[in-house]
Amino acid sequence: MRAYLTECMQKQVPASFESYSSYVQKANLKSKQLSLSFRAGQAALQTFAAAVNMIVLAGLSMAIEAAVTAFSNWVNRVDIANEAMSEAVDEYESAISALESTNSELDEQNRKMDELLSKEKLTYVEEGQLDELKEITKELTIQQDIDKRKEKQALDDAAKKTVDAYDKQYGSFDISDNLINLKLEQSRTLGYFPNAEDEDDITGNIAIYLRAKEIFEDAQSEYETAKQTNSGDVSQLAENVQYCMDAVTDASERISDNITDLQEKQLGLQDAYQIAKEKQKEGNTLSSLDNDVIETYEAICGNLKLIYEYTAPEEWNQMEAFSIFSTQGLEKSKDELIEMAADGTLTRESLMHNKNLWDAVQQSNFIVKENQDNIDAFCEWLTNYADTLDNAMNYVSDSSFADYLNIDYYAETKDRLLSLAKSGELTPETLSSTEEYAKLLNDTKTSAEDAAIQHYGRNRISRTKTCPSQTCIT
Numbered sequence: 001m002r003a004y005l006t007e008c009m010q011k012q013v014p015a016s017f018e019s020y021s022s023y024v025q026k027a028n029l030k031s032k033q034l035s036l037s038f039r040a041g042q043a044a045l046q047t048f049a050a051a052v053n054m055i056v057l058a059g060l061s062m063a064i065e066a067a068v069t070a071f072s073n074w075v076n077r078v079d080i081a082n083e084a085m086s087e088a089v090d091e092y093e094s095a096i097s098a099l100e101s102t103n104s105e106l107d108e109q110n111r112k113m114d115e116l117l118s119k120e121k122l123t124y125v126e127e128g129q130l131d132e133l134k135e136i137t138k139e140l141t142i143q144q145d146i147d148k149r150k151e152k153q154a155l156d157d158a159a160k161k162t163v164d165a166y167d168k169q170y171g172s173f174d175i176s177d178n179l180i181n182l183k184l185e186q187s188r189t190l191g192y193f194p195n196a197e198d199e200d201d202i203t204g205n206i207a208i209y210l211r212a213k214e215i216f217e218d219a220q221s222e223y224e225t226a227k228q229t230n231s232g233d234v235s236q237l238a239e240n241v242q243y244c245m246d247a248v249t250d251a252s253e254r255i256s257d258n259i260t261d262l263q264e265k266q267l268g269l270q271d272a273y274q275i276a277k278e279k280q281k282e283g284n285t286l287s288s289l290d291n292d293v294i295e296t297y298e299a300i301c302g303n304l305k306l307i308y309e310y311t312a313p314e315e316w317n318q319m320e321a322f323s324i325f326s327t328q329g330l331e332k333s334k335d336e337l338i339e340m341a342a343d344g345t346l347t348r349e350s351l352m353h354n355k356n357l358w359d360a361v362q363q364s365n366f367i368v369k370e371n372q373d374n375i376d377a378f379c380e381w382l383t384n385y386a387d388t389l390d391n392a393m394n395y396v397s398d399s400s401f402a403d404y405l406n407i408d409y410y411a412e413t414k415d416r417l418l419s420l421a422k423s424g425e426l427t428p429e430t431l432s433s434t435e436e437y438a439k440l441l442n443d444t445k446t447s448a449e450d451a452a453i454q455h456y457g458r459n460r461i462s463r464t465k466t467c468p469s470q471t472c473i474t
Contacts, residue, residue, distance in 0.1 A: 077168050078165075078168050078169045078200070081161070081164050081165040081168045081169070082165050082169070084161045084164070084165070085158070085161040085162050085164070085165040085265070085268060087161075088154070088157045088158040088160075088161040088162070089158045089161075089162070089268045091154045091157065091158070092151070092154040092155055092157070092158040092271075094154075095147070095150045095151040095153075095154040095155075096151060098147050098150070098151075099144070099147040099148060099150075099151050102140060102143050102144050102147050103144065105140055106137065106140040106141065106144055109133055109136050109137045109140060110137060112129075112133055113130065113133045113134070113137060116129060116130045116133070117130070155271060155272055155275075156272070156289060158268055158272070159268075159269060159272035159289060159292075159293050160289060160292075162265050162268040162269050162296070163269070163289075163292045163293065163296045165265065166265050166296050166299070166300065167296075169200050169261070170200055170202070170303070173197070173200065173201055173202065173203060174203060175202050175203050175302075175303050175306065176203065176306075177306065177309075179203045180203050180206050180207050180210075180306075180310065183203065183204065183207035184207055184210060184211060187207070187211050188211075193208070193211060193212075194207035194208050194211050195208070196208055196254075199254055199257065199258075200258070202255075202258050202303060202306070202307065205251060205254045205255050205258060206255065206306070206307065206310050206311070208247075208251045208254075209248065209251035209252060209254075209255055209310075209311065210310060212244060212247040212248045212251050213248055215244050215247075216241070216244035216245055216247070216248050219237070219240045219241045219244045220241055220244075222237060222240075223237040223238060223240070223241050252311075255307060255311060258303075258307065259304065259307060262300050262303055262304050262307075263304070265296075265300055266297065266300045266301065266304070269293055269296060269297045269300070270297075272289075272290075272293045272297075273293050273294060273297040275290075276290040276291075276293050276294050277294065280294070301365070305365065305367065308367065309367050313367045314381070314384075316366075316367050317366050317367055317377060317381045318381065318385070320364045320365060320366050320378075321378060321381055321382065321385070323364070324357075324360045324361060324364055324378070325337075327356070327360045329356045330354070330356050330357045330360065331354035331355075331356055331357055332354055332357055337382055338382065338385065338386050338389065339386075341379075341382040341383045341385070341386035342386040342387075342389075342390060346379055346382060346383065347379065348375050348376070348379065351375060351378075351379070358375075361374050361375055361378045362374055362375065364378070366378060366381070413437075413440075417437075428447075428448035429448070431448040432448040
């Protein structure tokens with residue numbers, strides 16, 4: 001009412017019951033409109049808030065998913081990198097095969113073209129063949145260029161991914177002689193077993209292997225002493241020996257896995273390394289990838305040598321020696337060197353007179369003892385190898401032809417004989433007429449017929465005698 005009267009006074013109009021009723025009706029209508037507007041605004045705000053919440057939740061879900069993916073990729077980064085490396089190496093090998101196929105086809109077409117061009121005069125048909133060959137050769141030359149580019153691209157990709165795989169798998173570890181010795185010293189002094197961060201911790205794996213061997217040998221000695229002195233129940237000692245043996249086996253398997261993996265990466269980088277080293281030798285500027293390849297390849301070689309140095313030095317030196325034997329242009333053959341070692345004439349001085357051999361040994365990578373160099377290590381290994389062969393020969397002096405062929409020294413001979421047998425060419429006549437085989441027959445006092453039967457079986461030999469064709473061998 002007060003609002004109505006105030007409005008009448010402001011407008012200077014007389015108040016009446018009829019005008020008051022009209023005023024009340026208008027006021028009620030405005031109130032309803034305002035209420036509806038407020039409700040609509042409230043609904044709009046609720047809708048907006050819901051939309052914002054959905055966007056926030058969707059963004060949060062995507063962020064969580066991205067974080068989970070990133071964490072998974074980090075955890076599995078080594079596996080992912082190794083898989084990428086394997087795929088890249090496979091692609092490179094496929095590129096090599098494609099290029100070799102194109103080269104072979106191009107050589108064949110060039111050979112056919114040369115045959116036609118060598119003729120003084122061509123027939124009409126031959127001229128057509130020559131034109132066709134020229135066109136084919138042109139297309140193959142273009143394809144050869146494409147394949148070369150693909151091979152180079154695949155080589156670089158394989159090298160990058162191999163370097164990346166090595167860095168992710170081994171780059172965070174200190175792989176060194178000093179750390180191995182430190183771990184062993186702490187283990188012996190403080191009385192705890194060495195540890196490895198994971199299966200790729202080469203230093204930790206070596207330390208575990210060496211310490212496990214020491215503890216195994218101590219446990220074995222304690223067990224044997226207890227048995228010999230009848231010290232009562234030794235079952236607990238026997239269980240301890242078995243436990244230690246299992247620890248040695250587990251550590252050995254880990255190291256074998258490390259060797260296999262490193263050799264796979266070494267092989268993946270081999271071609272790129274040789275190319276980079278050749279560029280380096282010629283004084284050419286190396287790319288960042290070239291430097292990475294050289295650094296990684298040589299790190300892998302150093303890691304492999306470190307593993308063998310602590311676990312199997314003789315095996316490493318044997319691989320180095322046999323690599324030298326396969327070098328082209330050596331003045332002395334493997335057999336001649338073994339003979340020199342056997343009769344005591346293999347010395348530094350005797351090797352000095354054979355420049356190619358001397359250089360090959362000097363450039364090798366033997367595991368050397370204190371105050372030794374590659375020459376000393378080579379002579380020592382060869383002398384030990386000759387003694388081993390001599391002992392083996394004495395052991396089988398009264399044995400069969402087949403026993404001789406099981407000696408490492410005759411591994412290549414055995415392979416050649418097996419190849420002859422597979423091709424249907426192994427006969428008693430072959431054995432007796434070849435100087436190398438005849439000497440073995442004489443040393444073992446075995447007839448050619450008996451040796452053939454003894455080593456490859458009577459049925460196979462009889463078939464090769466009556467029908468030497470390869471198609472007759474089943």
